[in-house]
Amino acid sequence: MSVRERTDHPRAAAAPRGGRPTRGGGRAGRIAVPALRYVLLLMMTVLLVGPFLWQLSTALKSTGEPIYGPDTTLLPAHPTLVNFGKVADVIPVWRYIGNSAIVAFASVLTNCLFGAMAGYALARMRFRGRGAVFAAVLASLVVPFEVIMVNVFLTVRSLGLVDTLLGVLLPGAVSGLSILVMRTAFLALPKETEEAAAIDGAGEWARFWRVALPSVRGSLAVVGVFSFLFAWDDFLWPLIVLKNPDNFTLTVGLQYLSGTFTNDQRVVAAGTMIAVIPLLAVFFALQRMFFRGIGEGGVKG
Amino acid sequence: MIGRRWYVPWLFLAPALLVTALMTWGPLANTSVLAFTDAQALGGGQFTGAENFTRLAEDTEFFRALGNTALYLVVVVPALVLLPLLLAQLVHAKLPGIGAFRAVFYSPVIASMVVVGLIWSWLLSSDGLVNAVLVKLRLVAEPLPFLTDATLLLFSCMLVTVWKGLGYYMVIYLAALSNVPNELYEAARVDGAGAVRRFRSVTVPTVRPTMLLVGTLSAISATKVFAEIYVMSSGTAGPGGQAKSIVYYIREVGLGVDGEVGYASAMSLVLFVGTLGLSVLALVLRRRGERNEA
Numbered sequence: 001m002s003v004r005e006r007t008d009h010p011r012a013a014a015a016p017r018g019g020r021p022t023r024g025g026g027r028a029g030r031i032a033v034p035a036l037r038y039v040l041l042l043m044m045t046v047l048l049v050g051p052f053l054w055q056l057s058t059a060l061k062s063t064g065e066p067i068y069g070p071d072t073t074l075l076p077a078h079p080t081l082v083n084f085g086k087v088a089d090v091i092p093v094w095r096y097i098g099n100s101a102i103v104a105f106a107s108v109l110t111n112c113l114f115g116a117m118a119g120y121a122l123a124r125m126r127f128r129g130r131g132a133v134f135a136a137v138l139a140s141l142v143v144p145f146e147v148i149m150v151n152v153f154l155t156v157r158s159l160g161l162v163d164t165l166l167g168v169l170l171p172g173a174v175s176g177l178s179i180l181v182m183r184t185a186f187l188a189l190p191k192e193t194e195e196a197a198a199i200d201g202a203g204e205w206a207r208f209w210r211v212a213l214p215s216v217r218g219s220l221a222v223v224g225v226f227s228f229l230f231a232w233d234d235f236l237w238p239l240i241v242l243k244n245p246d247n248f249t250l251t252v253g254l255q256y257l258s259g260t261f262t263n264d265q266r267v268v269a270a271g272t273m274i275a276v277i278p279l280l281a282v283f284f285a286l287q288r289m290f291f292r293g294i295g296e297g298g299v300k301g
Numbered sequence: 302m303i304g305r306r307w308y309v310p311w312l313f314l315a316p317a318l319l320v321t322a323l324m325t326w327g328p329l330a331n332t333s334v335l336a337f338t339d340a341q342a343l344g345g346g347q348f349t350g351a352e353n354f355t356r357l358a359e360d361t362e363f364f365r366a367l368g369n370t371a372l373y374l375v376v377v378v379p380a381l382v383l384l385p386l387l388l389a390q391l392v393h394a395k396l397p398g399i400g401a402f403r404a405v406f407y408s409p410v411i412a413s414m415v416v417v418g419l420i421w422s423w424l425l426s427s428d429g430l431v432n433a434v435l436v437k438l439r440l441v442a443e444p445l446p447f448l449t450d451a452t453l454l455l456f457s458c459m460l461v462t463v464w465k466g467l468g469y470y471m472v473i474y475l476a477a478l479s480n481v482p483n484e485l486y487e488a489a490r491v492d493g494a495g496a497v498r499r500f501r502s503v504t505v506p507t508v509r510p511t512m513l514l515v516g517t518l519s520a521i522s523a524t525k526v527f528a529e530i531y532v533m534s535s536g537t538a539g540p541g542g543q544a545k546s547i548v549y550y551i552r553e554v555g556l557g558v559d560g561e562v563g564y565a566s567a568m569s570l571v572l573f574v575g576t577l578g579l580s581v582l583a584l585v586l587r588r589r590g591e592r593n594e595a
Contacts, residue, residue, distance in 0.1 A: 034396055037394060041391060041392070041402050044402075045405055048406055048467065051420045051421065051424055054424065055423065058423065068428035114317045114320070117313045117314070117316065118313060118317035121311075125310040127310040127311075130310070133318070136321070142576070144572075144573070146572065147329070147572050148332055148569065149551070149555075150552075150556060150560070150569060151327075151328035151329075152324060152328045154331065154562065155323060155324070174317040174320045174321065176325075204305065208313070232413065233414065235414060236527055236528060236552075239531075254419060259535045269423065279411055280412070283404070283407075291403065291404075291407075
């Protein structure tokens with residue numbers, strides 16, 4: 001590539017200018033660059049966070065305060081939590097949160113446990129058919145759920161699981177991606193510890209459970225976080241498989257809230273905030289780990 | 302390893318294989334078979350050969366859905382290839398607080414599409430903030446029907462897709478940018494290249510494999526668009542249902558009480574051919590990218 005050839009430029013010439021041009025009592029232009037960058041960063045922050053904040057502001061406005069029209073203010077004049085209470089009057093929001101939490105935590109458990117078991121077998125055991133199983137797992141990644149959803153529904157229906165949380169869980173219970181991430185993690189472990197455990201008389205399960213699994217906690221966390229988010233945020237499948245409003249998960253319930261009963265945008269806004277605030281709080285608390293996790297292999301899908 | 306019974310690996314694999322077989326391979330096989338029958342949701346179904354596909358070729362509603370999805374692809378993919386790269390460039394700097402900005406830009410990715418869709422429905426409604434600002438600035442005389450005109454609704458959905466996807470692809474680009482040697486920028490700077498020139502001549506050529514990857518990933522996900530349209534139109538797909546996407550139409554045809562499973566399966570196969578083509582393209586491009594890096 002032509003650009004690469006230009007690196008032949010004497011590095012000595014570049015070196016004095018290396019490092020950060022912002023430091024030192026440089027010229028105005030050198031300070032303006034990071035300043036400009038901060039201005040752009042703030043603009044993007046407004047663009048990407050503003051919509052959340054506007055929704056929050058709407059949710060906090062009392063019934064007496066206009067939420068549109070010329071008298072609307074950016075911030076609520078008398079912030080109130082009354083709309084959050086109203087959400088529970090219109091839809092059984094705690095029940096929906098409970099349903100979403102059950103599905104999401106169950107999905108974390110099944111993806112971590114079954115994904116790790118399958119990944120361990122594929123990484124550590126030699127057996128006839130391993131290549132075929134691995135190929136099948138890889139190939140499952142290119143089958144979009146949307147393509148098979150009609151027939152997944154028929155299968156779930158014949159299992160008698162329509163309108164159940166187990167039915168919501170099942171299609172995403174062990175994703176091919178979870179298996180692959182865990183396989184990669186086990187492949188990267190040194191074999192010696194497990195072999196030592198084997199010599200000490202530990203069986204396959206003990207070696208997996210007590211020796212290998214504790215060493216791949218980082219990858220388990222990645223699989224867990226993404227399984228949770230996927231299950232918590234999923235909309236299409238729960239919309240298909242859940243019929244009775246009592247059984248809805250939070251995403252389907254929110255859509256139901258906005259469509260069926262209420263024209264009060266304050267209440268809808270409060271509902272969306274209930275769904276998203278806990279998630280964002282956990283995300284910002286764990287963001288360091290989160291981005292490291294993505295770097296390790298979360299983006300492969 | 303040391304003497305093991307033959308079935309031990311299969312015990313480890315059993316739960317995962319059971320779920321995959323039941324929830325992926327079985328339904329895929331069913332889809333491929335039922336596509337050639339007139340099966341209904343309530344049961345039955347006779348082999349009808351390619352009849353579903355000839356019917357598909359004459360189904361104007363299907364072609365509308367196909368057209369809408371294609372339009373979606375054409376607008377969303379370039380936006381999601383370019384904008385997140387610029388955003389990644391912006392946060393690819395060692396400045397105080399930059400980690401917080403990265404996290405903030407990622408937050409729309411964390412939220413559910415339903416939440417994001419409802420937030421934007423409110424912003425874009427006729428009483429919404431966007432229209433209020435547009436009217437106030439006298440850019441428009443009347444509020445624009447962002448959600449109630451089929452074409453505008455589609456573009457509103459695209460805006461939402463791009464807005465929610467920016468952070469996701471930004472992170473992918475960040476990983477690629479960290480591999481660009483700093484000397485390249487310094488050399489370009491010494492040569493007197495401005496920011497735009499550096500972007501075009503240094504950044505773009507070195508992250509080109511990643512751009513291709515992002516292009517195919519965003520294309521695959523745009524082909525499957527559903528939730529945006531459903532939420533932003535309150536489940537109506539716009540006036541007269543004119544803003545349906547392929548997935549929207551498949552769900553409607555195949556999953557009602559009187560669902561036409563056979564016909565929906567045929568449509569699903571068409572969708573599968575599309576996404577499979579894009580997946581193969583992604584794979585080929587990634588291979589080539591890896592070869593270039595090596």
